[in-house]
Amino acid sequence: MIRIHLNDGEIPENYSKYIGRKITFIIAGIVLLFILLIISISVGAVGIPPLEVAQTLLGAGVSTQWDTIIWNIRFPQAISAIIAGAGLAVAGVAMQSILRNPLGSPFTLGISHAAAFGAAFAVIVLGTGTMHSSGADAVVIDNPYITTIIAFIFAMIATGVILIISRIRGASPEVMVLAGVAIGSLFTAGTMFLQYFADDTQLAAVVFWSFGDVARAHGTELILMGVATIICSIYFVMNMWNYNAIDAGDETAKGLGVNVQRVRLVGMVIASFLSAIIISFLGVIGFVGLVCPHMARRIVGDDHRFLIPATLVFGGVLLLASDTAARLILAPHILPVAILTAFLGAPVFIYLLIVGYRR
Amino acid sequence: MILSINGIEFNYRSRDVLNDISFDVLPNEVLTILGPNGVGKTTLLKCINRIHHPRAGSILIEEEDIMKMDLLEVAKRVGYVPQNCEKGRLTAYDAILLGRRPHITWNTSDNDLKIVNAAIKRLQMDDLSMRYIDEMSGGELQKVSVARALVQEPKLMLLDEPTSSLDLKNQQEILRIIREVVKVHSVSAVMTMHDINTALRFSDKFVLLKEGKIYAAGGHEVITPESIRDVYGVDVHVETFNNSPFVIPV
Numbered sequence: 001m002i003r004i005h006l007n008d009g010e011i012p013e014n015y016s017k018y019i020g021r022k023i024t025f026i027i028a029g030i031v032l033l034f035i036l037l038i039i040s041i042s043v044g045a046v047g048i049p050p051l052e053v054a055q056t057l058l059g060a061g062v063s064t065q066w067d068t069i070i071w072n073i074r075f076p077q078a079i080s081a082i083i084a085g086a087g088l089a090v091a092g093v094a095m096q097s098i099l100r101n102p103l104g105s106p107f108t109l110g111i112s113h114a115a116a117f118g119a120a121f122a123v124i125v126l127g128t129g130t131m132h133s134s135g136a137d138a139v140v141i142d143n144p145y146i147t148t149i150i151a152f153i154f155a156m157i158a159t160g161v162i163l164i165i166s167r168i169r170g171a172s173p174e175v176m177v178l179a180g181v182a183i184g185s186l187f188t189a190g191t192m193f194l195q196y197f198a199d200d201t202q203l204a205a206v207v208f209w210s211f212g213d214v215a216r217a218h219g220t221e222l223i224l225m226g227v228a229t230i231i232c233s234i235y236f237v238m239n240m241w242n243y244n245a246i247d248a249g250d251e252t253a254k255g256l257g258v259n260v261q262r263v264r265l266v267g268m269v270i271a272s273f274l275s276a277i278i279i280s281f282l283g284v285i286g287f288v289g290l291v292c293p294h295m296a297r298r299i300v301g302d303d304h305r306f307l308i309p310a311t312l313v314f315g316g317v318l319l320l321a322s323d324t325a326a327r328l329i330l331a332p333h334i335l336p337v338a339i340l341t342a343f344l345g346a347p348v349f350i351y352l353l354i355v356g357y358r359r
Numbered sequence: 360m361i362l363s364i365n366g367i368e369f370n371y372r373s374r375d376v377l378n379d380i381s382f383d384v385l386p387n388e389v390l391t392i393l394g395p396n397g398v399g400k401t402t403l404l405k406c407i408n409r410i411h412h413p414r415a416g417s418i419l420i421e422e423e424d425i426m427k428m429d430l431l432e433v434a435k436r437v438g439y440v441p442q443n444c445e446k447g448r449l450t451a452y453d454a455i456l457l458g459r460r461p462h463i464t465w466n467t468s469d470n471d472l473k474i475v476n477a478a479i480k481r482l483q484m485d486d487l488s489m490r491y492i493d494e495m496s497g498g499e500l501q502k503v504s505v506a507r508a509l510v511q512e513p514k515l516m517l518l519d520e521p522t523s524s525l526d527l528k529n530q531q532e533i534l535r536i537i538r539e540v541v542k543v544h545s546v547s548a549v550m551t552m553h554d555i556n557t558a559l560r561f562s563d564k565f566v567l568l569k570e571g572k573i574y575a576a577g578g579h580e581v582i583t584p585e586s587i588r589d590v591y592g593v594d595v596h597v598e599t600f601n602n603s604p605f606v607i608p609v
Contacts, residue, residue: 251441257431
């Protein structure tokens with residue numbers, strides 16, 4: 001019901017242009033992602049011309065050998081990088097918005113540490129990791145499913161503890177982040193404890209697992225990660241107005257009809273769930289969840305109508321580009337992408353902080 | 360009756376804050392809650408907006424109990440301007456558009472944008488609308504908050520110290536606009552304020568709070584040297600200028 005009769009306005013032209021610019025950025029990001037996908041698949045030990053890659057992806061492949069390389073190795077790895085990048089980034093942006101804290105991410109909240117502890121527990125206590133005789137692929141996680149499930153369970157335990165603490169002390173941003181720091185330290189100590197008593201093989205397997213690598217996921221794992229990322233992203237998009245309202249302060253949000261406590265708790269569970277699934281399949285991949293949302297914020301601003309899609313796209317672009325670089329940088333050796341994201345992530349984040357504060 | 364408050368009681372853990380608060384607000388009325396710091400003015404506004412839950416009593420908006428409404432329904436009827444507003448990386452236009460949140464299911468309509476633009480024009484914020492709020496002064500941000508509450512198209516506006524960070528010109532302007540909206544559109548406003556003279560100039564009714572209870576409620580006649588001394592502990596003269604009283608500390 002219109003009460004104040006503020007309906008004598010017009011849609012300002014400069015606002016339409018301003019919105020148009022944000023949409024253009026996101027579309028440009030999607031185009032860049034497709035170009036990167038082709039490049040990522042075309043480069044490697046066996047070079048495949050980009051045009052052939054495009055033809056193969058469109059179902060008009062010309063070489064059986066290339067078909068095999070593309071469909072069995074490079075395409076799943078590239079898609080895994082896109083899904084993991086998008087998923088970790090969108091979980092990060094949701095956590096940052098929900099906690100109203102720029103340092104919110106699966107790492108700040110101790111979820112990654114808990115997953116790493118779970119993997120260490122599976123390898124050392126349950127004996128899911130062994131070492132072959134020699135070579136680059138010497139360390140093998142014998143039972144990746146049990147390792148993954150245990151990692152996931154511990155990630156969700158960490159989330160549960162954070163939520164219980166926030167239930168007792170209120171879901172304020174400070175409480176959640178401090179709880180996350182405490183839990184992260186606890187699980188790191190637990191991992192160190194297990195590692196101290198592990199033998200060489202187990203220690204190697206734990207360290208191997210902790211190098212997050214997008215090449216690990218195939219078939220079912222990819223589908224599971226993809227479905228989780230899509231469903232969770234839809235939930236975040238549906239709550240974009242709530243996150244915008246919470247950004248304006250808890251009281252303003254409550255005044256706008258937002259059930260702040262509920263939005264915060266459900267959002268945290270969903271973001272943690274998504275992070276836990278990705279981390280438990282691929283291992284710990286640092287900084288994507290922290291840096292991508294900040295990059296997206298700098299370009300499209302804090303409005304979640306654009307920030308969430310932009311973060312999804314930038315997350316995919318960043319991890320795919322990093323993974324491609326990680327495969328090439330020390331060729332013929334292939335670096336796990338997590339090493340590169342950790343190297344790149346920290347300076348980029350510090351740069352963003354410095355530039356951000358100057359703004 | 361736009362707002363009817365009956366016997367509200369509220370406590371923070373063991374501390375009683377509000378005791379047996381009752382008053383009514385009619386359409387086209389501006390009511391200001393006066394009282395010293397910590398007396399429960401802001402708490403009372405938050406109870407009216409369902410941010411706080413009173414221990415006892417009832418709050419009716421247009422004869423309906425707000426405790427039985429869902430939060431979105433409350434937000435469609437009550438616009439709230441808090442004392443402090445966070446600064447995100449949003450343009451003023453988008454920050455004001457957020458006020459349409461209770462009316463939006465998925466995306467904004469042209470009508471939402473038109474309402475926002477009309478509020479911007481009414482508050483003479485055309486120059487500010489495409490600026491980022493994290494680059495704004497406290498006063499400009501206050502205007503954004505008022506505009507956001509306006510575009511909620513509420514029946515009742517709650518304003519917690521709406522002029523606290525505004526200069527004299529902007530204070531007068533914001534209060535004039537609030538008064539104009541109230542008088543023209545069957546809306547009511549409840550404000551808290553420290554400046555008694557500004558309150559006297561822009562309000563129709565007053566509630567004086569002392570120690571969590573209503574000391575006096577009514578029109579200009581409740582502002583007397585005795586009431587001010589009892590509530591604030593300050594001796595004042597009350598003079599009349601242009602048929603309106605004003606308070607001068609002795």
